[in-house]
Amino acid sequence: xNMRLIIAVVAGLVLLAAVxxxxxxxxxxxxxxxxxxxxGMAQAExxxxxxxxxxxxxxxxGLAENDVPLAQYRLGLMYRIxxxxxxxxxxxxxxLSRAEALGHPAAREMxxxxxxERAEAAPAAAEGVQWYERAAALGQANAQAVLGSxxxxxxxxxxxxxxxxxxxxxxxxxxxxRAQSNLGYVYASGTGVPADDAQAFxxxxxxxxxxxxRAQAAVGLFYEMGRGTEVNFPEAIRWYVNANDAGxxxxxARLGALAASGVIESQSSAEVAGWxxxxxxxxxxxxxxxxxxxxxxxxAGALNELAGLYNDGEAVPQNAVQALEYYARAAEAGSAEAxxxxxxxxxxxxxVPQDYVQAHVWANLAAAAGVEGAAEExxxxxxxxxxxDLARAQARASEWRAAHRED
Numbered sequence: 001x002n003m004r005l006i007i008a009v010v011a012g013l014v015l016l017a018a019v020x021x022x023x024x025x026x027x028x029x030x031x032x033x034x035x036x037x038x039x040g041m042a043q044a045e046x047x048x049x050x051x052x053x054x055x056x057x058x059x060x061x062g063l064a065e066n067d068v069p070l071a072q073y074r075l076g077l078m079y080r081i082x083x084x085x086x087x088x089x090x091x092x093x094x095x096l097s098r099a100e101a102l103g104h105p106a107a108r109e110m111x112x113x114x115x116x117e118r119a120e121a122a123p124a125a126a127e128g129v130q131w132y133e134r135a136a137a138l139g140q141a142n143a144q145a146v147l148g149s150x151x152x153x154x155x156x157x158x159x160x161x162x163x164x165x166x167x168x169x170x171x172x173x174x175x176x177x178r179a180q181s182n183l184g185y186v187y188a189s190g191t192g193v194p195a196d197d198a199q200a201f202x203x204x205x206x207x208x209x210x211x212x213x214r215a216q217a218a219v220g221l222f223y224e225m226g227r228g229t230e231v232n233f234p235e236a237i238r239w240y241v242n243a244n245d246a247g248x249x250x251x252x253a254r255l256g257a258l259a260a261s262g263v264i265e266s267q268s269s270a271e272v273a274g275w276x277x278x279x280x281x282x283x284x285x286x287x288x289x290x291x292x293x294x295x296x297x298x299x300a301g302a303l304n305e306l307a308g309l310y311n312d313g314e315a316v317p318q319n320a321v322q323a324l325e326y327y328a329r330a331a332e333a334g335s336a337e338a339x340x341x342x343x344x345x346x347x348x349x350x351x352v353p354q355d356y357v358q359a360h361v362w363a364n365l366a367a368a369a370g371v372e373g374a375a376e377e378x379x380x381x382x383x384x385x386x387x388x389d390l391a392r393a394q395a396r397a398s399e400w401r402a403a404h405r406e407d
Contacts, residue, residue, distance in 0.1 A: 032066050041071070053084025064095060072099035073107040080114075089114065100138070112140035119143065126156045136167060141174035149182055152191070161192035172203060177210035184218060188227075201228030208239060217243040217251050224254070233263050244275075253282040260286035270301030270335065277305035280315040288315055295326065303330035304338045324351045331362060334404060336369030340377070347381055356384040360393035365400060 032040075040063045047055040057078055063071035076095035079088050093114060099107035115135035122128035129150065135143035144167045150157050152164030165186055171179035184204035187196045201222045207215035220239035223232045237258065244251040256279025258264050259272050266272050273294065280287035291309075294302030307326035310319045324345065330338035343362035346355045360381040366374035382390055 032063075032068065037063065037068055040068075044071075044074075053078070055084075057084040064098070067098070067102065069099040069102040069104040069107065072096070072102070073104050073110070076107065076110065080110075108138050109140075111135075112138040112143065116140055116143050119146075129156050139170075139174075141171040141176040141179070144168070144171035144174070145176040145179040145182075148179055152182065152186070165192050172206070175210070177207040177212040177215065180204070180207035180210070181212050181215040181218070184215065188218075197222070197228030199228070213243050213246040213248045216240075216246070217248045217254075220251070220254065224258070233258065237264065250282075252278040253284070254279075256280070256282075256287055257284045260284055260290040268299055268301075270304070273299065273301030273305045276302075277309060277315075280309060283315075295329075298329075298333055300330050300333035300335040300338070303327075303333055304335040307338060307341070320351065331365075336366045336371045336374075339363075339369070340366035340371050340374050343374070343377060343381070347377075356381050357389050357393045357396070360385060360390070361396045361400065364394065364397040368397075368401075 040059055044056050044059040044063075047053075047059060057075065060071045060075040060078070064075045072095045076092045076099065078084055079095065080092035081087065085091075093111065096107045096111045096114070100111055112135040115131045115138070119128035119131035119135065122131065129147070132143045132147045132150075136147050147157075148164045148167030148169075148171060149155065150164070151160045151167060153159065165183070168179045168183050168186070172183050180203045184200045184202075184207065185191070186193060186200075187203065188200035189195065201219070204215045204218040204222060208219040216239045220236045220243060222228055223236035223239065225231070237255065240251050240255050240258075244255060252275045255264065255272075256275035256277065259266075259276050260279055264272060264275075273291065276287045276290050276294075280291065288309075291302045291306050295306050303326050307323045307330055308314075309316050310326060311323035312318065327338045327341045327345070331342045339362040343359045343366060344350070345352050346359035346362065348354065360378060363374050363378035363381055367378050382393075385393065
């Protein structure tokens with residue numbers, strides 16, 4: 001059973017002695033005096049300290065049946081976790097509902113949590129709707145966010161865009177980042193409301209600040225395009241990089257387009273070259289010329305990316321000979337990924353004379369750079385070499401490193 005519930009029971013009972021008779025009287029019914037409520041709660045606290053949980057349940061039950069909401073709430077928790085009684089969530093819901101009806105805020109929160117858990121555990125999404133409705137009615141942001149998206153799209157419910165926006169707004173204002181992002185979409189697309197880029201940007205930014213990756217990508221686009229805010233390329237790049245590092249699809253192509261247009265100035269980074277290659281795959285007209293210019297300048301990353309494009313026939317006609325030429329140049333320029341590709345070509349004799357010495361050299365260099373699988377392949381290639389040939393391969397790798405060592 002979850003520790004949060006146990007802590008709630010313990011903390012609640014430990015604090016009972018500190019609750020003034022005035023506060024208990026405010027929560028208590030007309031049929032019991034504040035003194036009687038205070039005495040009953042003190043006895044329950046003492047029994048709890050003695051770990052006499054059945055006695056705690058007995059005392060709380062007497063108070064709860066007399067409509068003391070604090071006792072109803074604590075009794076509901078004990079039924080939920082099975083402390084002093086057999087666990088019975090329905091009984092827990094019954095007592096929590098009575099406490100909530102009397103205005104106990106913690107009972108309201110716990111009820112909403114139970115309803116939301118029942119929704120998530122439902123065997124089919126449609127069966128969970130009724131529980132999300134109950135949790136949303138109690139003000140739980142998670143349920144409001146889920147239901148809001150359901151009503152907005154007509155998922156598992158009859159579509160009601162206005163109702164969806166209402167629920168999403170409640171959840172977004174309570175800080176739910178999914179609802180904030182969905183509201184960003186609502187205002188950006190004009191779904192059920194007049195399109196409003198400023199509002200869209202506001203909600204996307206809130207969700208992005210909260211760590212939602214898809215919202216970070218959207219914020220990058222809004223800064224790039226000047227939608228709902230001023231054009232700000234540094235901010236666009238910052239948000240794009242955050243989203244790209246988290247694996248958001250399509251973002252690397254946006255970064256590549258910015259690099260190809262000159263907004264990102266570096267041509268020496270293999271990462272930037274990878275972004276530009278993705279932009280080329282996405283059809284950006286400036287991306288391929290950028291890669292070719294960087295390759296002509298001897299940039300290893302650009303050479304490796306061009307090799308990959310020609311090898312796969314993406315953004316350029318497939319050309320294995322051209323791909324191999326670029327891989328060879330990239331390997332010599334220091335691309336560890338290209339070095340492993342060349343190792344495999346030499347090992348199989350694919351496009352070059354078969355040569356296990358040279359295969360070992362390139363695999364050795366790639367392994368030293370940490371390329372996954374390179375060390376294992378180097379070990380395989382070594383098995384095909386005589387001791388003298390292996391020593392020669394190792395010497396060549398050392399010579400290559402010495403020649404390419406940066407001063």
